[in-house]
Amino acid sequence: MKNRLLCVLLAAAVAGFGAGCSNGQSSSSGVSSAPSSAPTSSKVEQLGGDAQFHKFDQPVTVHIGMSVDPTDKTLPAGDSADNNQYTRYLKDNYNIVVKADWTAASGSNFDQKVSLCIASSNLPDAVVVSNRTYMTKAAGSGLLYDITDLFQQYQSKQVKEYMEKSKGQAMENASYDGRMYSLPNITCDADGVIEMLIRQDWLDKLKLPVPKTVGDIEKTAKAFLQNKVAGENTIGIAGPSKDSNLYCDFLDSSNLVGGFDPIFAAYDAYPGYWLNNNGTISYGTLSPNTKKALEVLAGWYKEGLIDPQAGTRDNVGDPINANQVGIVFGPWWEIGYGNGDSFKNDPTANWQAYPVYTDDGKWNVHMKTTGTSYTIINKNASEDVVKAIIIMNNALVRDEAIFDTKVAVGWYPLRNVMAPSDEVEHTYTECLKVLQGKADPEDYNEKENTYKILYTDAKKCKQLIKGPFDKPLGIGNFDQKTDWGEFQRLYSVMVGDRPFATIKPDKTVYSAVYSQTEGMQSKWANLWKLEKAEMLKIVVGKEPVSSFDNFVQQWKAEGGDQITAEVQEVAKK
Secondary structure (H helix, E strand, C coil), X not given: CCCCCCCCCCCCCCCCCCCCCCCCCCECCCCCCCCCCXXXXXXXXXXXXXXXXXXXXXXXEEEEEEEECCCCCCCCCCCECCECHHHHHHHHHHCEEEEEEEEEXXXXXXXXXXXXXXXXXXXXXXEEECCHHHHHXXXXXXXXXCCHHHHXXXXXXXXXXXXXXXXXXXXXXXXXXXXXXXXXXXXXXXXXXXXXXXXXXHHHHHCCCCCCEHHHHHHHXXXXXXXXXXXXXXXXXXXXXXXXXXXXXXXXXXXXCCCCHHHHHHCCCCCCCXXXXXXXXXXXXXXXXXXXXXXXXXXXXXXXXXXXXXXXXXXXXXXXXXXXXXXXXXXXXXXXXXCHHHHHHCCCCCEEEECCECCCCCCEEECCCCCCCEEEEECCCCHHHHHHHHHHHHHHHHHHHHCCCCCCHHHCCCCCCECCCCHHHHHHHHHHHHHCCCCCHHHHCCCCCCCCCHHHHHHHHHHHECCCCCCCCCHHHECCCCCHHHHHHHXXXXXHCHHHHHCCCCEEECCCCCXXXXXXXXXXXXXXXXXXXXXXXXXXXXXXXXXXXXXXXXXXXHHHHHHHHHHHHHHHC
């Protein structure tokens, strides 16, 4: 939900309300809107005029840039990026008017647009950027508003709780030179735990057990292909899209679909992460264990077990949704949120999630950073506009659950997710209690509940999930017809996150840093480009596994050793 949730789909075209960036000027004007079908103050209780949910006396217009998925068709006819259920809610309840100065397709097109706006010193009032590098570059160039004091005054109780739960990491991420220059994304830990997602109905059809180890996965993928479970187009194991990665890395540490993180972790390898071994820093990609995992993946690709279009396919979701894929590695939300058309095309598609274990039965996982995206605010924005942006963030945190889930969350302006780190696991546990009759949905009906969507989830699970509840849930337990959006969410939570909610990993690995050091500003882009290209070439057989050693030497010579030394110094501090 990449945070989106969630950057599930990458698109190639630019959609726009204009090619240029905003001039950064803020305004307060009476902009009319379409008749509201969104929840208004009758459904959303205002908190007594508190500053955190203040309704302005006069309309305050916030100019934004926005990432959109041009393939998404969930927006009702007549609605747009700046005139929909959520923007009308903001106008009705807070007198905040949203104006989308420009939109761009999610993924590389949006990132290029943001880069252009920063390079030309021409940001809109606010935009959600996809990683911290954009924030620090804009802040270092003197383009951003110092929100330190206003944030302390206007953050809501829930937002404050989420910031505190991060133990200072969210504030550190949002700051530059000790001052706060952005609103940080705070996501649940589960986003960074990449699992094996598999068609249980395919296993059942072939009378196969659930694969647990790398060797088991190889045997299972072979069986899927040999039996042509999905016909001639059967794919044993999905691979990454052409603009994606083979594994998560320290700058992009979560929400990867189609990579091979669990395979690397099964060899105790964590490529893309900076590893701290008793005070000594090393780069995980360079380890011998990474080479071992690459050799396995290269063998799988050569045998046809991995999608032949891995690394070149426009979208890994296409064959998944066409029900041609037996196994894909991804986060909890991929089966539910991410693969909705799979169920529409085959309502019996029984996707399940499982850990991948080492040969000696250990579950190793790498862990994500606190958050990956940031709402940055133009230094030229008026104080009222900055207050409005903070209030928008408060409102999203508190009230997102009240909106029609048939409309994709990507249409919410400045949606920069904030959540407790354990939100999905807690939701799984409490919803299971409701299903088993051990709790009632009304037990979770609290104003500004820390787990903001739990009350809705608890009510909906009673409506959409049937028993038995004494064994893992599958597609047969879910009502797909009554409320499609809630089905997707509940399937993601109750099936997709079941492994992380019920099984404690044996080893959790964090990167020593999740942002760039000074030396990376000039060198990392080339090093990462080299790494991505060389690793993919090895997997798809364009280069032998032995070329890994040459890559290591080249990486070190082209600045890798210098950057490692810098990370070492950061780790000491």
